[in-house]
Amino acid sequence: MKMSLKNRFLLLFVLLICLVLIFPIGVMIISSFNSQDGSWGLMNYQELFTNHYYRNAIGHSLTLSLSASLFSEVIAILGAWSLTKMSSSVKESLVTIFNLASSFAGVPLAFSLIILLGNSGVLHVISKSLDINILGSINVYSWLGIVIAYSFFEIPLGILFLYPTFEEIDQGWKEASDTLGVSNCFFLKKVIYPVLVPGLVETLIILFANAMGTYETVFALTGNNITFISTIIGSLIGGEITSNIPLAGALSVVFGLVMIALVIMGNLLVRTKRITEGK
Amino acid sequence: MKVKKRTPKIILTIIFIYLLLPIVATFLYSISTSWINTVLPEGLTFKWYAQLVFNPEFLNVVLRSLVLSIFTTILGLVIFVPVIFYMNIYNQKLKAKMRYITMLPFIIPGIILVTGLIQLYKDIPIPKIVILVMVLSVMSLPLVYQTLNNVFISKDFKSMFEQSQLLGYGPVKSFMFVIVPNIKTGLIVSTLLLFSAGLGDYVITNLFLGGNYITLKIYMYRLMAVNGNAGSVLTIIYFIMLSILSAILIRTTSKAKKG
Amino acid sequence: MSEFLKIENLNVTFGKETVIENLNLSIPENAITVFLGPSGSGKTTVLRSISGLNRNAQGKILLDGKDISELPVNKRNIGVIFQSYALFPNMSVFDNVAYGLKAQRIGKAEIKQSVEDMLKLVNMNEKANSFPDDLSGGQKQRVAIARSMIMKPKLLLLDEPLSALDAKIRVELREQIKEYQQKLGITMIFVTHDQAEAMAIADNVVVISDGKIQQQGAPWDIYTKPSNEFMATFIGDHNILSGSELKSLGINNLSLEQKYLIRPESITLNKLAESIADEVECNGQIISAVNYGNRIQYVIAKDTLRLKMEALNHTLPLKIGSQVKVFINKAKILQLN
Ligand SMILES: Nc1ncnc2c1ncn2[C@@H]1O[C@H](COP(=O)(O)OP(=O)(O)OP(=O)(O)O)[C@@H](O)[C@H]1O
Numbered sequence: 001m002k003m004s005l006k007n008r009f010l011l012l013f014v015l016l017i018c019l020v021l022i023f024p025i026g027v028m029i030i031s032s033f034n035s036q037d038g039s040w041g042l043m044n045y046q047e048l049f050t051n052h053y054y055r056n057a058i059g060h061s062l063t064l065s066l067s068a069s070l071f072s073e074v075i076a077i078l079g080a081w082s083l084t085k086m087s088s089s090v091k092e093s094l095v096t097i098f099n100l101a102s103s104f105a106g107v108p109l110a111f112s113l114i115i116l117l118g119n120s121g122v123l124h125v126i127s128k129s130l131d132i133n134i135l136g137s138i139n140v141y142s143w144l145g146i147v148i149a150y151s152f153f154e155i156p157l158g159i160l161f162l163y164p165t166f167e168e169i170d171q172g173w174k175e176a177s178d179t180l181g182v183s184n185c186f187f188l189k190k191v192i193y194p195v196l197v198p199g200l201v202e203t204l205i206i207l208f209a210n211a212m213g214t215y216e217t218v219f220a221l222t223g224n225n226i227t228f229i230s231t232i233i234g235s236l237i238g239g240e241i242t243s244n245i246p247l248a249g250a251l252s253v254v255f256g257l258v259m260i261a262l263v264i265m266g267n268l269l270v271r272t273k274r275i276t277e278g279k
Numbered sequence: 280m281k282v283k284k285r286t287p288k289i290i291l292t293i294i295f296i297y298l299l300l301p302i303v304a305t306f307l308y309s310i311s312t313s314w315i316n317t318v319l320p321e322g323l324t325f326k327w328y329a330q331l332v333f334n335p336e337f338l339n340v341v342l343r344s345l346v347l348s349i350f351t352t353i354l355g356l357v358i359f360v361p362v363i364f365y366m367n368i369y370n371q372k373l374k375a376k377m378r379y380i381t382m383l384p385f386i387i388p389g390i391i392l393v394t395g396l397i398q399l400y401k402d403i404p405i406p407k408i409v410i411l412v413m414v415l416s417v418m419s420l421p422l423v424y425q426t427l428n429n430v431f432i433s434k435d436f437k438s439m440f441e442q443s444q445l446l447g448y449g450p451v452k453s454f455m456f457v458i459v460p461n462i463k464t465g466l467i468v469s470t471l472l473l474f475s476a477g478l479g480d481y482v483i484t485n486l487f488l489g490g491n492y493i494t495l496k497i498y499m500y501r502l503m504a505v506n507g508n509a510g511s512v513l514t515i516i517y518f519i520m521l522s523i524l525s526a527i528l529i530r531t532t533s534k535a536k537k538g
Numbered sequence: 539m540s541e542f543l544k545i546e547n548l549n550v551t552f553g554k555e556t557v558i559e560n561l562n563l564s565i566p567e568n569a570i571t572v573f574l575g576p577s578g579s580g581k582t583t584v585l586r587s588i589s590g591l592n593r594n595a596q597g598k599i600l601l602d603g604k605d606i607s608e609l610p611v612n613k614r615n616i617g618v619i620f621q622s623y624a625l626f627p628n629m630s631v632f633d634n635v636a637y638g639l640k641a642q643r644i645g646k647a648e649i650k651q652s653v654e655d656m657l658k659l660v661n662m663n664e665k666a667n668s669f670p671d672d673l674s675g676g677q678k679q680r681v682a683i684a685r686s687m688i689m690k691p692k693l694l695l696l697d698e699p700l701s702a703l704d705a706k707i708r709v710e711l712r713e714q715i716k717e718y719q720q721k722l723g724i725t726m727i728f729v730t731h732d733q734a735e736a737m738a739i740a741d742n743v744v745v746i747s748d749g750k751i752q753q754q755g756a757p758w759d760i761y762t763k764p765s766n767e768f769m770a771t772f773i774g775d776h777n778i779l780s781g782s783e784l785k786s787l788g789i790n791n792l793s794l795e796q797k798y799l800i801r802p803e804s805i806t807l808n809k810l811a812e813s814i815a816d817e818v819e820c821n822g823q824i825i826s827a828v829n830y831g832n833r834i835q836y837v838i839a840k841d842t843l844r845l846k847m848e849a850l851n852h853t854l855p856l857k858i859g860s861q862v863k864v865f866i867n868k869a870k871i872l873q874l875n
């Protein structure tokens with residue numbers, strides 16, 4: 001049977017998606033119900049939710065992601081608002097820089113941070129030679145250190161996502177003051193509520209999801225020592241003695257469900273935003 | 280007006296310095312002879328750069344990263360561009376469904392996907408590097424899809440494509456002669472996105488190939504533990520590569536906006 | 539040859555919706571055939587089926603005696619002009635027009651000569667090096683027409699080619715299209731919404747509604763001899779009255795159950811000297827008057843009946859509410875079936 005050119009391409013595309021996305025995810029879900037000795041059941045999930053080690057890791061991931069994304073969002077709000085006040089050429093170059101900064105994550109970022117803040121890092125050296133404590137209690141390998149590390153890519157990411165929202169509000173503000181004179185109540189109802197709130201929450205969700213999914217940066221900073229969902233998955237599949245791929249699968253499924261819940265929440269928000277805009 | 284602008288300027292400057300600090304420190308570190316007990320490095324030198332760049336292993340690493348990026352880019356372009364074109368022009372229904380699939384790599388981070396990949400391909404005798412190229416191109420699908428989608432709705436490509444066929448060209452030639460030259464911006468942006476996906480990945484490459492294929496980032500990770508100076512040099516080189524990529528990216532998009 | 543293009547049993551379905559059902563149609567050579575029909579009636583679908591762009595068309599299409607139904611688009615030698623011009627923005631006007639010739643094995647010099655001649659014909663020779671984005675809508679469409687005509691297509695299909703242009707350019711360009719057609723002897727199918735345009739340009743009109751052909755014929759026949767009530771109401775202004783209603787106006791010996799068409803211009807305010815014998819006179823009151831510039835359309839009320847009529851605008855307009863006498867030309871009353 002002769003297949004038309006477009007169908008051949010479509011087939012290739014579908015095949016590609018299946019091979020590297022659908023099938024692996026499917027296999028992962030199925031095997032998460034399989035134990036290492038070959039029996040089937042919910043034992044992996046049971047293990048995840050009863051073993052303190054894993055429960056703690058899930059808890060760590062959630063709290064760390066929440067603190068990192070909240071911290072970054074606050075700064076990103078300031079940044080995005082400031083960005084709207086700049087001239088358009090400055091805006092353009094700053095957007096480039098933020099874009100660059102948001103992609104400078106992972107191993108190189110971790111390495112730079114160790115050079116900056118590490119035990120024999122630049123700031124340590126400087127503070128030692130000046131005999132004052134610039135760093136206070138900041139330690140890159142600690143909880144606070146990780147929040148700071150995340151902020152280096154989450155702040156620019158947040159600014160990039162929030163910036164269009166603030167542009168819109170800026171415009172709305174100008175229109176409102178041009179046509180009606182400024183009434184705060186009107187502004188609150190027409191702009192802040194339907195535009196700003198969903199924009200902020202949406203960005204927070206994106207930042208949170210991004211923090212949850214981060215593996216490379218923490219791994220490069222701390223190895224598999226601090227227990228997060230992502231680093232545990234990493235060590236479970238890393239081929240070491242602790243290797244337990246079905247358990248990693250179960251953890252991934254839990255993780256995936258959290259992500260999907262977040263995305264659905266985000267979608268719902270965007271929809272309510274559209275409805276209120278329609279009014 | 281000027282007073283009004285001062286606060287935002289200060290805020291942006293602080294953020295800017297904050298974000299730049301690690302890079303500046305790394306750069307200084309990479310050009311210092313030694314920096315142990317002094318406020319400033321004892322002396323400046325490029326010897327670490329020379330050492331790294333003339334190291335044959337470094338060249339191999341760069342080559343491996345380039346190979347990975349180039350194949351990822353080619354595969355992504357060859358498959359995504361025609362398919363996204365087709366969906367936009369002839370099959371809007373499929374396009375609506377496809378939106379969810381293109382979002383998947385966004386929702387599923389590499390660390391999760393790699394779990395499934397390892398299981399699926401552990402006993403299948405396909406070279407893992409081939410699978411890796413496929414994975415990396417699919418991971419950049421969300422952004423590539425968005426980019427090309429915006430390009431394809433910007434003009435009446437359907438009529439142009441049909442007109443070319445009416446004038447005697449087959450579908451492939453029509454695509455090459457009247458579609459490709461008019462979506463250059465989108466193609467350049469997609470190329471850069473795919474290329475950076477190949478260059479920037481660490482998780483999947485490292486875990487899926489079991490550290491057997493040493494790319495820039497993996498090499499960087501290994502250097503970190505062994506040789507801080509060389510590691511900092513590599514970090515700076517990587518940063519410069521990223522900067523060049525994003526500079527080209529912004530140039531292309533802003534030119535397209537103006538032109 | 540009056541069957542230059544012959545469509546037999548054309549069927550087109552999109553999903554579950556049948557858009558064209560068992561359509562049969564023949565089109566004469568070296569003439570302009572106009573497709574006229576309400577929006578969504580399937581005109582574009584028929585054109586796309588003829589050109590091969592519509593891949594789910596079923597049926598037989600014969601062009602110049604040859605079955606082309608199975609040929610791919612690029613082998614049919616049919617030109618199509620879209621409303622949206624579809625010029626290639628990356629090529630100059632010259633390259634746009636030369637594009638189709640380049641696919642054939644033709645020498646460079648020869649291509650150059652043909653393109654220059656064609657550009658001269660459509661009066662675009664001075665813009666040969668411009669790019670499409672720098673042209674006006676009318677100029678773009680002229681380039682698009684040149685690009686298709688240079689291929690010497692057996693059939694040129696024009697799908698509302700003038701709809702995006704302003705009124706003055708439309709009239710100009712449609713006359714030019716007619717001129718090109720006669721000069722080059724290309725068979726054309728021209729789709730339009732505009733009845734005046736259709737009447738002006740057509741040698742042959744096909745009226746389509748709901749995927750079916752309502753009537754085909756010369757423009758004059760379509761207007762004066764509509765085959766059914768749809769045709770009567772679709773083309774031109776009209777009064778449709780039943781036999782009994784006409785009887786109340788004093789027109790007898792018509793079948794009371796039948797419906798009849800009276801065009802507004804068959805009703806006058808003045809007795810016409812030459813047709814006295816055929817006229818019926820009745821009284822009425824003007825209830826509306828619309829000024830169209832050179833003519834005025836009145837609506838006259840007689841009891842519950844409403845009659846549309848037209849008068850040339852050379853006298854002072856009559857006021858709404860005035861009592862008038864109108865004359866209906868009996869010979870122009872058409873029975874509808
Ligand atoms: N690709 C398609 N998919 C689904 N339905 C279609 C498609 N193309 C046309 N149709 C349907 O076929 C019918 C006829 O459409 P067509 O475009 O042929 O009408 P038309 O007579 O050209 O109308 P217009 O005068 O508005 O251009 C319409 O009901 C339309 O919705």
Ligand SMILES: [Mg+2]
Pocket residue numbers: 581582583697
């Ligand atoms: Mg149409």
